[in-house]
Amino acid sequence: MLQGVDLDVPAGEVTMLLGRNGAGKTTTLRTIMGLWKLRQGRIGFAGQELGGMGPSAIARAGIGYVPEEMGIFGDLTVAENMRLGARTRRMRQDRIDWLTAAFPALGTFWHRPAGTLSGGQKQMLSLARVMVEPRQLYLIDEPTKGLAPAVVSVLVGALRQLKSEGATILMVEQNFAVAKALGQNAAVMDDGRTVWSGRMAELAGDAGLQDRLMGLHLEGHR
Amino acid sequence: MTAPRSWLLIAVVAVILAALAAAPFLFPGVRAMDTAARICVFIVLAASYDLMLGYAGIVSFAHVMFFGMGAYGVALASVHLGREAPGLILGAGAGMAVAVVLAALIGLFSLRVRAIFFAMITLAVASAVAVLVSQLSGLTGGEDGLSFQIPRALSPSAAYLPDPLPGLDPAALPGVVFGDAPMESLFSEVRANGKLAAYYLVFASMLVLLALMRRLTVSPFGTVLQAIRENEFRAEAIGYRVVRYRIAVTCISAGIAALAGALYAVWLRYVGPDTVLGFPIMVDLLLMVVIGGMGTVWGAVIGVTLFMLARGYLQDLMAAAQGAVAADLPALAVLLEPDRWLMWLGLLFILSVYFFPAGIAGRLKSGR
Amino acid sequence: MSDAAPAHAPRIERAGLSGRLRPLIPWLLVPAAILLGYLGIWAQASWPLLEPVLNEDGTLRTRVFDLAPFDVRLSSWLTLTVSGLAMGMMIFVMASGLTLVFGLMDVINFGHGAFVAIGAFTGITVLLAFPGLAGAESLAANLALVGLAALAAMAVTGLLGGLFERIIIRPVYGAHLKQILVTMGGLIVAEQMIHVVWGPSEIFIARPEMLKGALTFHGAAIETYRLMAVGLGLAIFLAIRAVLRHTTIGLIVRAGVQNGEMVEALGYRLRLVFVGVFIAGSALAGLGGVMWGLYQEVVTATMGAEIMVLVFIVVIIGGLGSVEGCFLGALLVGLTQNYVAFLEPKAALVSDIALMVLILMWRPEGMMSAGGRR
Numbered sequence: 009m010l011q012g013v014d015l016d017v018p019a020g021e022v023t024m025l026l027g028r029n030g031a032g033k034t035t036t037l038r039t040i041m042g043l044w045k046l047r048q049g050r051i052g053f054a055g056q057e058l059g060g061m062g063p064s065a066i067a068r069a070g071i072g073y074v075p076e077e078m079g080i081f082g083d084l085t086v087a088e089n090m091r092l093g094a095r096t097r098r099m100r101q102d103r104i105d106w107l108t109a110a111f112p113a114l115g116t117f118w119h120r121p122a123g124t125l126s127g128g129q130k131q132m133l134s135l136a137r138v139m140v141e142p143r144q145l146y147l148i149d150e151p152t153k154g155l156a157p158a159v160v161s162v163l164v165g166a167l168r169q170l171k172s173e174g175a176t177i178l179m180v181e182q183n184f185a186v187a188k189a190l191g192q193n194a195a196v197m198d199d200g201r202t203v204w205s206g207r208m209a210e211l212a213g214d215a216g217l218q219d220r221l222m223g224l225h226l227e228g229h230r
Numbered sequence: 231m232t233a234p235r236s237w238l239l240i241a242v243v244a245v246i247l248a249a250l251a252a253a254p255f256l257f258p259g260v261r262a263m264d265t266a267a268r269i270c271v272f273i274v275l276a277a278s279y280d281l282m283l284g285y286a287g288i289v290s291f292a293h294v295m296f297f298g299m300g301a302y303g304v305a306l307a308s309v310h311l312g313r314e315a316p317g318l319i320l321g322a323g324a325g326m327a328v329a330v331v332l333a334a335l336i337g338l339f340s341l342r343v344r345a346i347f348f349a350m351i352t353l354a355v356a357s358a359v360a361v362l363v364s365q366l367s368g369l370t371g372g373e374d375g376l377s378f379q380i381p382r383a384l385s386p387s388a389a390y391l392p393d394p395l396p397g398l399d400p401a402a403l404p405g406v407v408f409g410d411a412p413m414e415s416l417f418s419e420v421r422a423n424g425k426l427a428a429y430y431l432v433f434a435s436m437l438v439l440l441a442l443m444r445r446l447t448v449s450p451f452g453t454v455l456q457a458i459r460e461n462e463f464r465a466e467a468i469g470y471r472v473v474r475y476r477i478a479v480t481c482i483s484a485g486i487a488a489l490a491g492a493l494y495a496v497w498l499r500y501v502g503p504d505t506v507l508g509f510p511i512m513v514d515l516l517l518m519v520v521i522g523g524m525g526t527v528w529g530a531v532i533g534v535t536l537f538m539l540a541r542g543y544l545q546d547l548m549a550a551a552q553g554a555v556a557a558d559l560p561a562l563a564v565l566l567e568p569d570r571w572l573m574w575l576g577l578l579f580i581l582s583v584y585f586f587p588a589g590i591a592g593r594l595k596s597g598r
Numbered sequence: 599m600s601d602a603a604p605a606h607a608p609r610i611e612r613a614g615l616s617g618r619l620r621p622l623i624p625w626l627l628v629p630a631a632i633l634l635g636y637l638g639i640w641a642q643a644s645w646p647l648l649e650p651v652l653n654e655d656g657t658l659r660t661r662v663f664d665l666a667p668f669d670v671r672l673s674s675w676l677t678l679t680v681s682g683l684a685m686g687m688m689i690f691v692m693a694s695g696l697t698l699v700f701g702l703m704d705v706i707n708f709g710h711g712a713f714v715a716i717g718a719f720t721g722i723t724v725l726l727a728f729p730g731l732a733g734a735e736s737l738a739a740n741l742a743l744v745g746l747a748a749l750a751a752m753a754v755t756g757l758l759g760g761l762f763e764r765i766i767i768r769p770v771y772g773a774h775l776k777q778i779l780v781t782m783g784g785l786i787v788a789e790q791m792i793h794v795v796w797g798p799s800e801i802f803i804a805r806p807e808m809l810k811g812a813l814t815f816h817g818a819a820i821e822t823y824r825l826m827a828v829g830l831g832l833a834i835f836l837a838i839r840a841v842l843r844h845t846t847i848g849l850i851v852r853a854g855v856q857n858g859e860m861v862e863a864l865g866y867r868l869r870l871v872f873v874g875v876f877i878a879g880s881a882l883a884g885l886g887g888v889m890w891g892l893y894q895e896v897v898t899a900t901m902g903a904e905i906m907v908l909v910f911i912v913v914i915i916g917g918l919g920s921v922e923g924c925f926l927g928a929l930l931v932g933l934t935q936n937y938v939a940f941l942e943p944k945a946a947l948v949s950d951i952a953l954m955v956l957i958l959m960w961r962p963e964g965m966m967s968a969g970g971r972r
Contacts, residue, residue: 041863067865079860081853088849095865137864289778339955343962344918346706349778350910354954357907358947365944509903513786520779564794573790580783583776584769 010035012201013049015178017145017193022177024191024208026184026221032200033180034076037147040178041073042066054144068095072138076149076180080130082123086114089122093137100141107136110166128159135163139170146170148179152186164189188212196221239594243528246535250433254426255397258418267429269538270436271494276518276530277443278486284524285447286479287459288345291512292336292352295359296329296484298507300491302363302370303328305501308378315381322492326485333484337477345462345476360507375502384431384496388424395420432493439486444527446482455479456525513572517579523589532590537575544571624926624965631930635682635937636675642941643671673818678936684824686932687831688893690925692886693909693916694838695879701855701919703872705767706774709781710883710909711902712788713755717884718891718901719796720754721747722803725892732806740806744892751888752881759880763873785903792899800898803891827889834882835925842921851875855919908935911950915957917964926965927957 010032017023025033038044040051046059058066067073072093081089090107091099108115111132117125122133131151138146151167152160160183167190171177181187187194188208195205204211204221211217249256253266275297282288303325304318311317336355340347363370370376382388397420405411420426446452458465458472466472495501504510514537522533545568552566565573582589588596652658696710724747725732731743766784770776804810805823812819842848854861854868862868890905891897912931916923931950938949957965 043859043863063859063862064865064867067863073863075860075863079857079863081856081860083856084849084853088853091846092849092853092861092864092866283775287775289775339958343958346774346778347914349706349708350914351954354907354911355951357904358951361947362944513782516779516782567794569798570790570794573787573794576783576786576790579786580766580780583779583783587776 010039010200013197014202015195015205017176017178019176020174021192022171022175022179022190023193023195024187025178025180025195025197026182026187027197027203029182031197033197034149035200036197037073037149037178037180038075040066040147041071070144072141072143072146074134074138074146074148074151076153078130078134080122080125080133082121084122085119086122086125086133087118089133089137090114090140093140095141103140106169107139107166110169111136111162128155128162131155131159131163132166135166139166142173142175144176146175146177146179148177150180150182152181152183160186236595239528239591242594243531246531247437250436254420254429255395256400258397258399258420263425263429265538265542267432267497268494269534270432271490271497272515272518272534272538273531274436274439274490274493275487276515276522276534277440277527278483278490279515280519280524280527280530281443281446281455281479281483281486283519284526284529285452285459286455286476288341288476288480289349290352290480290483291349291509292333292356292359293483293487293515294507294509294512295352295356296333296487297491297494297511298359298363298501298503299329299332300325300488300493301495301501301506302376302491303488304492304495305376305378306369308380309376313379313381315383318380318492318496322489325492326488329484329488330481333480334477337480341473341476341480356507356512357509360503360509363507364503371502373503375500375505377500380428380496380499382424384424384428385499386423386425388427389422390424390427391422395422428497432497435489435493439489440527440531443486447527451475451478517575519589520579521575521582521589523591523593525588526591526595529589529591532594536590540575541571544574548574621966624923627965628926628929628933631933631937632679635678635933638937638941639671639675639678673816674940676816676818677820678940679933680820680824680828682933682936683929684827684831684893684932685935686929687828687835688886688889689905689908689912689932690928691831691834691889692883692905693912693924693928694834694921695875695882696909697913697916697919697924698851698855698875698921699872699879700913702851702858702868702875703771704774705771705872706777707762707767707781708778708906709762709766709784709788710879711904711906712785713759713880713883713902714887714890714905715792715897715899715902716758716788717751717755717887718897719792719801719887719899720884721751721888722801722891722897723796724750725803725806726801732804735807737808740808743806744809744888748885748888751884755884755887756877756881759877759883760873762880763876767876789899789903796899800896802896804895805892809892823892827893830889834885835921838921847871847874907947908950911954915954915964917961917967920964920966923964923966 013032013036015023015025015036025036027033035044039046040053040058042058042061042063042065049059051058053069053071056069058069061069073079081092084092090104094100094103108118111129113125113129114133114136117129122130125133135148135151148167151163155163164186167177167179171190177190179187179190181191191208193206194208194211195202196211197203198221204217211221250266250270254263257263257266275293279290279293282290282293300322303321303323305321307317307321307324311320332355336348336351340351364373366372367374379385397418399416399418402411402415406413406416454465454470454475457468458470458475462472491506494506498505518533518537519530520533522531522536523529548566548571549568552563552568555566556563564570586593692710692714696707699705699707725743728743728746731739734740762784766780767777770780809823809826812821813825814820840848842852850861850866850868850871854866854871858868887897887902890901894901908931912924912927914927915930916925916927930953934949934953935946939946961967
């Protein structure tokens, strides 16, 4: 259950959503996406109220979602997965070129069923699938979870490029090193509420603050 | 929480059971007693079906098949072993055993994978068995079925008392009150023969089995079943083996259905595919349970009684209504054709699933 | 050009021969069934020869080496194979919509059989309305009439499907128990409505003139109509496959069967696609009903409920949600039913149950279960 999530995602910047397992980060993303019902409160996006809209309408409003479990269509080929990401009729060749350069494995296995990809490649595909078309907001749920460092650096590289395009991103990340490297803003959640939010630089530079937020979640365990 | 109002439900059920208990003395005639016996048998059948449907949330289309197995068990025992009671009990037991084993097998195959498979597979198996029974005419009598004998003590030729017992005939009441029929026509005579004994055997068995099922539903076992119905995943998470419970209730339900079938066979002294097997009876059973009220054994009592009465009276009512509108609204008259009674019950069925999932029993319970 | 870390090499590269053959096994079952059917027929012809014979010296001798010649009853086998395939194709046409509807929205429609019966009655009505075209000894006129009947049936059942989805099914999305009960109720009412519209008794119908005959091929009589049914069923299968593989709608449907939530989160209105699939599936059931009615040359109000038994077996063994599994399952059921009916008529329907049991023992979710995440 979420209670008291107060989150501001500035346009054109990357906001990291941090916090221990079960703090409600994934729930926050799913609720924004309309996959879970909003009981109370408001979700404003580009002048629209998203609460009460279905996931497909929210996606059409310009939000791209990379779920924690990646949501790959295993029986479809890599190319078909990508095509579903581009809601316009044709995929733009320059985007494809850019993405296959960022994720060479996708180009290699372009016509393979996505179910045969490795975990890291699936994550690349899931990310590439929303990046195939520019979106106004990207919701990305723990893209680096359980992946080898080499794969993480490929993903981080691609996310950097997305950031440099001026994309607005709200991303859940457990790996603080990754979060620090990509995020301009940070919000920390615990027990279904936001307990801190501000500039990432502030959080990264203040060991005491990190400790306090860290201590908070340790206490939560006891 | 709805305890005060549920007196209404208890009252309705008590009236029905009392009427069944006194049926031979209240409603004279062979047909009335036959209807009462059928109601008793179907109460057992419907209540056992409700164990699966209402308590465990499993839809089976093979329940009538299990019913038929008990019935054919008795019939085959009588034909091959003779009419004495031990043989018939053996036959009923064998039919019940086959039903339980088959239920367990179907359950193992389908409930393990997806509960929805169960509905489809039971439909397929039940229709295959029905076809098989009508084809294996050497064993089962085929489409014609089997007529057989039951113990002398239960047949009409056995007389227990030299003089008939006194009974009532309420149907004569209007004649006595408004007409000039003699007072004596209010009374009837009930012969204390084997048929009466058979009726009370059926009635008593119904009471025992109903009490047994009622006991089961309020036991921890019944509570777990309802927990599974409400939230399968949570029940599994708490540590209940959902599949085992489901298979267990399927077997119990099938076994009781077979016993109901055995009672039916004893009452009718006949079994045939159209009487104890087949899809139309399955449809009737669904209508009885859902309209009566899923999730309570009392719903079965009400549903069966209502259905059996409606079957007779609804058709009369429709015939009358049809006659009334035939001249002016021929299109409506077609819909009111007495043979179309099932259509109206079907509509009622759909509406009850949407709007009164707890059926009539649920309405009575909540007092609304 | 692969520079992915070796630890993440794609699994397909490591898959051995058996891994690559696995998806092909269901496809091989059909020829295997045809072969088994032949063996069965041949064995039955040989059976008397296997019984021991008393020699003059009083010893027993088996005549194992005096088996029937291999071409014995080849013609029966050919006839049975064609009618098994025809039956399978017709069941496939009726079942395809059902399996997709389940795959997409987890909706199981026990009233699907109503569309089969209503389609059959609609088609037969059209056929009976034009006796001139039906009696004409012109293949073109006959086919035009059958085509018209099929279109009328599909239009009626498609429309009814849309209404059924809206009125009966939409209120019970996500609740299996209620779905089964309500759609069953829909079937009961629909059967009664058939009686209201078309009267209480069955309707007998003769096929159009040019579809009555049979071809003779290697001594085997093969009905023209069955060949036509095989062709039409195959064409429909290929068409459905093409739509699923090469159109955007097909892509959405295939993706939706695997993960409907994600399809929605990518901005597609899955509900709308589902309604479309439901209507198309109902129309196909209606078409299947016309084909089945012409095959049996009689239509009854309960035919839908009866055929649903086979349709469910097919959908289960194929794997819920898989059109290809449904196609192969239908062919297997059709062939099994025909071979067994020839060898031992009483065991026909039981043999389909046995087939289902065998396949579920091998793959509990069916041959080609799609998605499999629920």
